[in-house]
Structures are given as structure tokens and as C-alpha cells.
Amino acid sequence: MRDVLVDLPGYALRRASASMQAEFAALLMPLALRPTDASMLVLIEANAGITPSALGQMLAIQRANMVPIVSRFDECGYIKRIALDGRSFGLTLSDEGTRVCAKVKLAMKTHEHRIMERIPEKHRAHLVPALKALWSS
């Protein structure tokens, strides 16, 4: 069977992303978090007081789809909502949320390390710069 797609950058990108995403999801399972949840917790910690809208913009998640995620964080006691004005609120990690976030960051470190160690050394340093050129433009 000839796989004529393997050397196409777009195809390789999709397959590599899906594979690494699945691996990261498995790594997060003990925390009952999905990759998107993990990203959100880390960003809330680094940007205390950020609004759901702004957070959604950073992660390319629509306002409407943020609601159930933020609600779940609230129910789990991971975040606090602090009213900014009458219609919007800022998000901050609770103590429990901060503890979970520490575990998330550990999982991320493990994940990123596993990714890098798979890449032949001579290509390693080029991956992130190449990828950043693709989505930040």
C-alpha cells in the first residue's frame, strides 16, 4: 500500500497533531481534564482577572462554548468569578485550582519532553519556530 500523503506537510501536520493530542489527553485523564481545560487553567493563572471572552479569544474558542467549561471549573471549585462591572467578570484560580494547575503544568512538561525526545536532534530546534510561523499569521 502506497501512502502518497506522508511527505505532505499539511497531512503530516494533521496526523502528528492528532497523535500528540491523544497522548496528552491520556496524560490528563487522572486529572479529569481535557487539553483545552489544561490550557485554560494555565492561562488563567498567568492572567489573573481575565474575562471568559478574552480567554476564548486567546484559545480560539467562541464565547458561547466557553460557558460550559467555565461553569464546570466553578462547580469543581477551581476558579472564582470577580465582577468587573455589571455585565462581565474576571477569572481567578482558587487555592484548589492553583493546586490542580501545578499538576497540569507538570503534565505539560512531561508531554512536551516526550514530544521533543522523539524528534531527531538535528530537527528539534526548528519545530516550534516553524509551527509558530503557521498559526500566528
Next chain:
Amino acid sequence: MRDVLVDLPGYALRRASASMQAEFAALLMPLALRPTDASMLVLIEANAGITPSALGQMLAIQRANMVPIVSRFDECGYIKRIALDGRSFGLTLSDEGTRVCAKVKLAMKTHEHRIMERIPEKHRAHLVPALKALWSS
């Protein structure tokens, strides 16, 4: 707003993949095909007589999820089913399917070119080898 994730390979991979995937989907819109459809047509052409199961294995798509895709190709007149034995059949492109496949390959060429031209030259040659190391292991 501090985006502490941008330099993580896993995150950069996901964002780059999603962005390029969306761009490719837009490029395929005139053909009324999704990226997965495009991959399938090209693989059928390169592997005439391949079964849906084998095709699904190459693309990491489950047997059950192949059914509606293959059915649609059939309805569009893009493929022919040739019985291999009583329970399985091989897929081949029809003349119309071959014509559509040519357009698909053109779209792929455009897409891959757009990807590559965005990447700074010194990183360019490293992308595909790095990505292949991630999902073929």
C-alpha cells in the same frame, strides 16, 4: 495578556494544525470535499482496488465511519466498487473521480506551497521530518 503556551511544542502543533486544516478546507470548498475526502481520493488513485478497511487503517478512520464517506463517493459517481469476494470489495476511481482527483491534487499542491512559503527558510526542510517522527512511532 501573557500567552504562556505559545512556545510549547504540543500547543503550537495543535494551533498550527487547526489553522492549516481550516485553510485547506476552504480551498476544497469549491469541490464540495472535506480534507479527509481529498486524502481518500488520492489514496484510492494510488492504490486502485484497496478495500474500505485498508483505506480506513491508513487514515486512522474506523470501518464504521468509512461507510457514509464511501457511499457519498458512490452517489457522486467518483468511485466504482469491484467485488473481491463475497464480503469485501475494492475501490477504484471512475473517470469522473479521476478528474476530481486531479483537482484535489492541484489544491493540495497549492496548500502545501502556501504552508512552506510561510516558514522561514532555515526551518523549512526540518518540518516534515520532525512531524513524521511524531506520528509514525
Next chain:
DNA sequence: TATTGTTATACTCTATAACTATA
């Protein structure tokens, strides 16, 4: 008038289990 959070909804993609007919 524009924006924030929200609700409801629909559509795609993917995953699972079970069935049938054939090998």
C-alpha cells in the same frame, strides 16, 4: 449602538456495540 454572558440548537466528527454474511 456595541458588548458580555447566556441559552438553545444544529452539525460534524468520532467511538462503540451489535448485526449479517461470508471466509
Next chain:
DNA sequence: TATAGTTATAGAGTATAACAATA
């Protein structure tokens, strides 16, 4: 008994439109 194709279905993830409250 194992396999190929199929059916039905459920769960994510994502997209859209509309609404209330507020700026």
C-alpha cells in the same frame, strides 16, 4: 472462529442565532 461491511447510536467539539443586561 474471525473478518468486512453495515447499522444505530452516543458523545465530543464546534458553529450560529438570538436574547437580556449592561456599557
